[in-house]
Every structure is written in C-alpha cells, then in structure tokens.
Amino acid sequence: DAGVIQSPRHEVTEMGQEVTLRCKPISGHNSLFWYRQTMMRGLELLIYFNNNVPIDDSGMPEDRFSAKMPNASFSTLKIQPSEPRDSAVYFCASSEDRGLTEAFFGQGTRLTVV
Amino acid sequence: AQRVTQPEKLLSVFKGAPVELKCNYSYSGSPELFWYVQYSRQRLQLLLRHISRESIKGFTADLNKGETSFHLKKPFAQEEDSAMYYCALSSGSARQLTFGSGTQLTVLP
Numbered sequence: 001d002a003g004v005i006q007s008p009r010h011e012v013t014e015m016g017q018e019v020t021l022r023c024k025p026i027s028g029h030n031s032l033f034w035y036r037q038t039m040m041r042g043l044e045l046l047i048y049f050n051n052n053v054p055i056d057d058s059g060m061p062e063d064r065f066s067a068k069m070p071n072a073s074f075s076t077l078k079i080q081p082s083e084p085r086d087s088a089v090y091f092c093a094s095s096e097d098r099g100l101t102e103a104f105f106g107q108g109t110r111l112t113v114v
Numbered sequence: 115a116q117r118v119t120q121p122e123k124l125l126s127v128f129k130g131a132p133v134e135l136k137c138n139y140s141y142s143g144s145p146e147l148f149w150y151v152q153y154s155r156q157r158l159q160l161l162l163r164h165i166s167r168e169s170i171k172g173f174t175a176d177l178n179k180g181e182t183s184f185h186l187k188k189p190f191a192q193e194e195d196s197a198m199y200y201c202a203l204s205s206g207s208a209r210q211l212t213f214g215s216g217t218q219l220t221v222l223p
Contacts, residue, residue: 003157033210042120042215043158043200056210091158093211102148103211105158 006092006106013113018080021109024073025094033103034067034077035091043091049075050097082113116141118203120214127191128222135186135217137175137201146204147184148211149175153197161186161199171195191221 005024013019025032034046047057052069060067064083069075079086089110093103117140127133139145147164162170164177164184175186184201201214 031210035213043213045210045212048210093158102160102163107157 004092004094004104004106006090006109008109009107010110011112013082013111015083015113016081017113018078019082019086019111019113021077021090021092021111023075023077023092023106025075025092026104027073028096029094029104030072030097031095031103032069032075033093033095034075035093037089037091037108046077046090079111082111084113087112116145116203116205116212118201118212118214120199120201120217122217123215124218124220126220126222129193130190133188133191133195133219133221135199135201135219137184137186137214139182139184139201139203141182141203141205143205147175147177148202148204149173149184149186150200150202150213151197152200158200191219193221193223195219196221 004026007022030051032049036044036046044059046059047067048055049069052072065079067077089108091105091108093105095103119138121136149161150158151161152158162168173186173188175184177184196219198216198218200216202211204211
C-alpha cells in the first residue's frame with residue numbers, strides 16, 4: 001500500500017477561488033481525519049469521519065469549509081471562497097477502528113491563497 | 115474536553131546533551147498518548163505510544179497520571195533528531211487524535 005495519498009501537493013490560488021483538496025486513505029482503514037497545520041496554531045483537527053460518516057466537524061473553522069467522504073476510498077476538503085488566512089498545510093490521515101489507534105498521515109497539501 | 119499542551123515551541127540542544135520535550139494533557143478518562151515526529155520534508159509519523167513502553171530511536175516517554183504528563187526524553191541527542199515533535203491524545207471511544215501545538219527540536223553540532 002502506498003499509504004495515504006493526498007493531491008495536489010501544492011496549490012496556489014487567488015482569494016475568492018474555490019479550492020478542493022483530495023485524500024485517498026489506506027485501504028481497510030475506516031477512520032479519516034483532516035488536519036490543518038500552521039506555525040501559529042500547530043496541528044488542528046478539522047473533521048473526523050468514521051465509516052464515511054462525519055462524526056465531529058467542530059474544528060471546521062467556518063461555513064466556507066466543507067468536507068465529504070462519498071466512499072471508503074476517497075474524501076475531499078473544499079474551501080469556497082478561499083481567503084489568504086486559509087494558507088496552511090492540510091493533512092489527511094487514516095486509521096483502523098480497532099484496538100490501539102495509530103494514524104497514518106499523507107504528505108500534506110501546501111495551500112497558498114494570494 | 116481533551117487538550118494537549120506543549121509549552122515549548124522551540125527547543126535547541128547540543129549533540130550528546132539530554133533532551134526532554136514536555137507534554138501535558140487534560141482528559142477525564144483513560145487516555146491513549148502518542149508522540150508523532152515530522153522530519154524535514156517528510157510526513158508526520160508515529161514515534162511511540164505510551165502503552166507500548168518501548169524505546170524508539172533512543173526516545174522514551176512515561177505516562178504520569180498524577181501530573182497528567184507524557185514528556186519525551188532522550189539521554190543523548192543526535193543531529194538527526196532535529197524535527198518537529200507532536201504529542202497527541204486519543205480518547206478511546208471517539209478514536210480521534212488531539213495534537214499539541216508541537217515543539218521544533220534543533221540539535222546543534
């Protein structure tokens with residue numbers, strides 16, 4: 001398995017544009033997490049899915065952010081409209097839902113909104 | 115609510131010196147605690163978990179429930195240990211990881 005795969009690796013967009021980040025979790029993992037990493041705030045959990053169902057989205061900063069998981073092998077995080085303060089590295093992670101949890105992270109998407 | 119606090123954003127030590135990265139948590143139940151590491155230009159990866167009581171790359175961490183701490187220690191730091199370290203807590207039922215704000219460790223030659 002290639003691990004958690006995120007695309008794109010880098011995204012530069014203009015303020016006001018829609019941005020879609022993509023994630024393919026590890027096959028067989030049924031928990032998926034989206035995190036945002038910034039220098040100021042570190043790693044923040046945005047949303048957590050279990051068996052494709054959003055369980056906790058309290059970390060989603062505002063209505064401009066939305067996330068979906070239409071099936072077990074794909075998730076998206078959308079920002080519409082994007083703002084410069086959304087610039088960060090966005091990580092997707094997945095884990096199994098049994099026993100001790102270890103989250104496996106993707107390489108991240110570095111988003112720059114200008 | 116669960117919370118993880120890493121009081122040091124930056125920590126520098128000289129090669130061969132002991133290093134301790136601090137982590138405190140607040141959680142009402144029995145937590146699972148982890149240390150994750152992110153080397154430059156690499157993905158975040160698990161370093162160790164408290165339940166395993168193991169030493170990884172010379173690092174150890176002991177869960178102190180009385181002090182609600184899970185500090186990461188290494189007796190002799192190496193330059194290749196330079197990285198960002200995150201302490202994380204998992205609440206068993208929710209299965210979600212809450213991370214601290216991270217500590218950037220720099221080991222100087």
